[in-house]
Amino acid sequence: MTALDNAALRAVATAANGEQDRRAEIYRSAARIFHRKGYHATSINDIAAAVGLTKAGLYYYIKGKQDLLFAIMGFAMDQLDEQVIEPARRVQDPQARLETIVARHARLITQDSSALTILVNELEGLLPDDRADIIGRQRDYVDFIADTLAALRDEGKVVGLDPTVGAFSLVGMILWISRWYRTDGRLDGDEVVAAVTRMAISAVLSRGDYTSAGNPEETG
Amino acid sequence: MTALDNAALRAVATAANGEQDRRAEIYRSAARIFHRKGYHATSINDIAAAVGLTKAGLYYYIKGKQDLLFAIMGFAMDQLDEQVIEPARRVQDPQARLETIVARHARLITQDSSALTILVNELEGLLPDDRADIIGRQRDYVDFIADTLAALRDEGKVVGLDPTVGAFSLVGMILWISRWYRTDGRLDGDEVVAAVTRMAISAVLSRGDYTSAGNPEETG
DNA sequence: GCCAACCTACCGGGCGGTCGGTAGACTACT
DNA sequence: AGTAGTCTACCGACCGCCCGGTAGGTTGGC
Numbered sequence: 001m002t003a004l005d006n007a008a009l010r011a012v013a014t015a016a017n018g019e020q021d022r023r024a025e026i027y028r029s030a031a032r033i034f035h036r037k038g039y040h041a042t043s044i045n046d047i048a049a050a051v052g053l054t055k056a057g058l059y060y061y062i063k064g065k066q067d068l069l070f071a072i073m074g075f076a077m078d079q080l081d082e083q084v085i086e087p088a089r090r091v092q093d094p095q096a097r098l099e100t101i102v103a104r105h106a107r108l109i110t111q112d113s114s115a116l117t118i119l120v121n122e123l124e125g126l127l128p129d130d131r132a133d134i135i136g137r138q139r140d141y142v143d144f145i146a147d148t149l150a151a152l153r154d155e156g157k158v159v160g161l162d163p164t165v166g167a168f169s170l171v172g173m174i175l176w177i178s179r180w181y182r183t184d185g186r187l188d189g190d191e192v193v194a195a196v197t198r199m200a201i202s203a204v205l206s207r208g209d210y211t212s213a214g215n216p217e218e219t220g
Numbered sequence: 221m222t223a224l225d226n227a228a229l230r231a232v233a234t235a236a237n238g239e240q241d242r243r244a245e246i247y248r249s250a251a252r253i254f255h256r257k258g259y260h261a262t263s264i265n266d267i268a269a270a271v272g273l274t275k276a277g278l279y280y281y282i283k284g285k286q287d288l289l290f291a292i293m294g295f296a297m298d299q300l301d302e303q304v305i306e307p308a309r310r311v312q313d314p315q316a317r318l319e320t321i322v323a324r325h326a327r328l329i330t331q332d333s334s335a336l337t338i339l340v341n342e343l344e345g346l347l348p349d350d351r352a353d354i355i356g357r358q359r360d361y362v363d364f365i366a367d368t369l370a371a372l373r374d375e376g377k378v379v380g381l382d383p384t385v386g387a388f389s390l391v392g393m394i395l396w397i398s399r400w401y402r403t404d405g406r407l408d409g410d411e412v413v414a415a416v417t418r419m420a421i422s423a424v425l426s427r428g429d430y431t432s433a434g435n436p437e438e439t440g
Numbered sequence: 441g442c443c444a445a446c447c448t449a450c451c452g453g454g455c456g457g458t459c460g461g462t463a464g465a466c467t468a469c470t
Numbered sequence: 471a472g473t474a475g476t477c478t479a480c481c482g483a484c485c486g487c488c489c490g491g492t493a494g495g496t497t498g499g500c
Contacts, residue, residue: 022479038344040260044456056458057480065456120399121341124258162407165415168400169393173423176392179340187382195385203393203423242445264490276492277446285490447496458485467476 023061026051028114031072035114039069039125069122070130076115077137083108085144094151095201101145102200103193105174110189113178120175142167149204159206170200243281246271248334251292255334259289259345289342290350296335297357303328305364314371315421321365322420323413325394330409333398340395362387369424379426390420 029050033042044065048058062068084104091097109116119138123131145167152158158166173196181192249270253262264285268278282288304324311317329336339358343351365387372378378386393416401412 036344038258038260040258041344043454045454053479054481055456056482059457060479124256124261161419162415165407165412166419168396169416169419172396172399173389173393176388176395179392180388187385192385195382196389199381199386199389199423202425202427203419205422205427207422207425207427263488265488273445274447275490276448279491280445442500444499445497447494449493449495451492452490454489455487456485459483460481461483462481463479465476465478467474469474470472 022051026058026061027068027072027075030068031075031114031118034069034072034118034122039118039122066125066127066130069118069125070127070134072115073119073122073126073130073134076119077134079108079115080105080119080141081137085141088144088148094148094155095157095205098145098148098152098204099197099201101148102170102174103197106177106193106196107189109174109177110181110192113181117175117178142171145170152204157206158204161204161206166204170203173200173203242271246278246281247288247292247295250288251295251334251338254289254292254338254342259338259342286345286347286350289338289345290347290354292335293339293342293346293350293354296339297354299328299335300325300339300361301357305361308364308368314368314375315377315425318365318368318372318424319417319421321368322390322394323417326397326413326416327409329394329397330401330412333401337395337398362391365390372424377426378424381424381426386424390423393420393423 026047030042030047033046033050037046044058045055047068048055051058084101087104088097088100091100119134123134126134142164146163149158149161149163149166153161153163177192177196181189183189187195246267250262250267253266253270257266264278265275267288268275271278304321307324308317308320311320339354343354346354362384366383369378369381369383369386373381373383397412397416401409403409407415
C-alpha cells in the first residue's frame, strides 16, 4: 500500500521534474517545515516523511541536519544578494535605491518567506563557523541600507536619524511581514509591498513641519 | 565542592531576597535562557543548573516545561497590558496615544527583552489552548494600535494607509529592537526609544509633499 | 516529629545518525 | 541473447545519547 503509493508518487515526480532536483525538493520541503515548526522542533523524520523517504534514505542526499539548515540559509542569503542588493546597487539616486531595497525585499517575503524567515530566526541552530558566515553577510546588508540612509542625509532628505537605527528599524518592519501576511488575506502581495514601501520611505524622510503631539505623562 | 558552592550561593540569594521569590528567580532565569537559546534548544537541566538546582529539585517549583513557557508568556503579556496598553488607553489624543504605545513598548524591550521576545518567537512551543489564549491577547494589542491609526485617519493625519498593515509594521519595527539593541552599544536605551518613536510616527503621518523618487526598473 | 526543600537514581521514548544490506537499471563482455 | 558486474537510490534495524518527567528517599529547620 504505502510502497505502492510511494512508487506512484515517485513516478509522477520523476515525470514532472527532471531527475536530480530531488535534492532541491528536499531543501524546499525542509525549509517549509523549519519555517512552520522551527528548526529544533523539526525532526529528520519529519523531513524524510514529507518527501516520501525514510530517515536513512534521506541521508543519501544530505550530510546532516545542521548542513541542511546552513544550506537553506545560504540559499536565502543568495536570494537577498541577487534579488535585492545587486539590483539596488545599480540604482544611483539614494531615495530610489532605498525604495528598491524595501520593495524587492518585501516582495521576496510575500512570494515565499520560508528561507528568508529561517535566515533570521534560526541563527543559533548553526555551528559557530557557519553562524559567523551568515551573520557577516547579514551585517553587510544592514550596512548597505545604513549607507543609503547616510547618502540621503547628505542630500538633506533625512535629518536627525541615526543611519544604523534607521536601517535596523526598516529591516524589522520588512521581516515582520512574514508573520502577518497571508496569501489568501484581504490584501494581495503587491498591495502589501506598496504599503510597506510607502511607510518605510515616510519613516526616514524628514518633514519640515514635524512636531510631537506631546505626551505629558511620558517622563518616568 | 559543588555542594558547598551551591550552598554558598543559596545563602547569598536567601539573604538578598525575601524567601519565596525563589520561584520568581526560576522564571527569570528560564526566560533569559529561552531567550538566548530558544525554547526547544533549552533543556530543563539548563534551567535547573542556572538556578543551582538539580532537575528533580526544579520540579518542586514548576509543573513542567510547557507551563513554564506559558507562565513566561503570560507574564510578558501582563507587562504589555499594564505598562503599555492601559497607560495608552488613558491618552485621548490619537497621535499622543500612538507615541505612548510605541515609546512604552520600545522602552520595555530596551529594559529587558527576554519575556517579550519569547512572547513572539516561541508561540509554537505552547499547547493549543495556551497558544490560542496568547494569540488572542496579541491580536487585541494589534487591534488597539490599528484603532488608534483609524482615529488618526479620521482626523486627516493619516491618509491612504491601511490601519492593520500600519499596526503590524510598527509592531515589527518595535519588536526588532531586541535583535540589535545592546545595553553597551553606542546609543543608550532612551536614545533608541526616542529614535524609534520618531520613525514610527513619521511612518504613519501623511506629508503633503510626498512623492516617490520613482523607480523605473521596479515593474517586473 | 513533621514538613518544606531538596537529592540520587531511574524510566520510556525520541532524537540524530550509521550500518549493512538490496532491488533494479544500466553497462560490458562473451 | 545471456549473464556477470557495477552503481544509484533507497530501506529496516539498530546505536548511544539525552530528553522531560517521576519515585522514593534524605536533610535541616521549626
